[in-house]
Amino acid sequence: MKFAIAYFSETGTTKQAAERLGQVLKVTPLAIEATVPYTNADLNWQNDNSRANREQSGQATPPTAKPLTLPDFNVLFLGYPTWWGVPPMVIHDFLAHQTLAGKVVVPFATSGSSSPERGEAIIKQLLPKSDVKPAKRVNNFSVAQLKAWVQQLGY
Numbered sequence: 001m002k003f004a005i006a007y008f009s010e011t012g013t014t015k016q017a018a019e020r021l022g023q024v025l026k027v028t029p030l031a032i033e034a035t036v037p038y039t040n041a042d043l044n045w046q047n048d049n050s051r052a053n054r055e056q057s058g059q060a061t062p063p064t065a066k067p068l069t070l071p072d073f074n075v076l077f078l079g080y081p082t083w084w085g086v087p088p089m090v091i092h093d094f095l096a097h098q099t100l101a102g103k104v105v106v107p108f109a110t111s112g113s114s115s116p117e118r119g120e121a122i123i124k125q126l127l128p129k130s131d132v133k134p135a136k137r138v139n140n141f142s143v144a145q146l147k148a149w150v151q152q153l154g155y
């Protein structure tokens with residue numbers, strides 16, 4: 001089985017989980033980046049007019065992701081923070097430019113408190129031809145916890 005990890009992370013939480021998961025799966029996680037980087041002000045969820053909030057609510061043009069070439073894989077672990085209950089819009093653009101039909105996609109999310117189910121439903125909508133596994137919230141998961149989760153998935 002060949003694995004790949006792609007993740008979006010603005011404040012490091014999802015990145016940490018991705019790196020630990022990389023230790024478990026023995027692959028280097030690849031960062032998904034917005035073409036136009038986010039500033040701190042862009043990420044202010046307490047401001048209705050912040051870029052992230054306007055993007056997530058459909059008031060602003062969706063962001064694009066920098067092109068990212070994934071290595072050959074069967075199973076993609078896809079990481080992202082939860083923004084307003086769902087994946088950041090940049091994930092939509094990232095997925096639109098990958099060929100994921102027939103592949104397994106395993107979403108992993110971090111959040112302040114939100115559970116990952118709504119995000120999972122979005123990923124399933126975006127990838128109707130992929131085998132999307134249940135999303136896991138992985139805040140502060142240790143390498144051992146991530147390893148246990150990967151084993152539960154059957155890998």
Ligand SMILES: Cc1cc2nc3c(=O)[nH]c(=O)nc-3n(C[C@H](O)[C@H](O)[C@H](O)COP(=O)(O)O)c2cc1C
Binds near residue numbers: 010013043082114
């Ligand atoms: C614009 C924005 C919206 C957010 N919305 C939620 C949310 O709906 N529920 C939640 O639990 N956390 C929310 N958060 C918190 C992030 O999900 C959390 O801090 C996440 O772990 C950040 O991941 P990162 O450090 O990899 O960027 C939000 C953060 C931002 C910037």
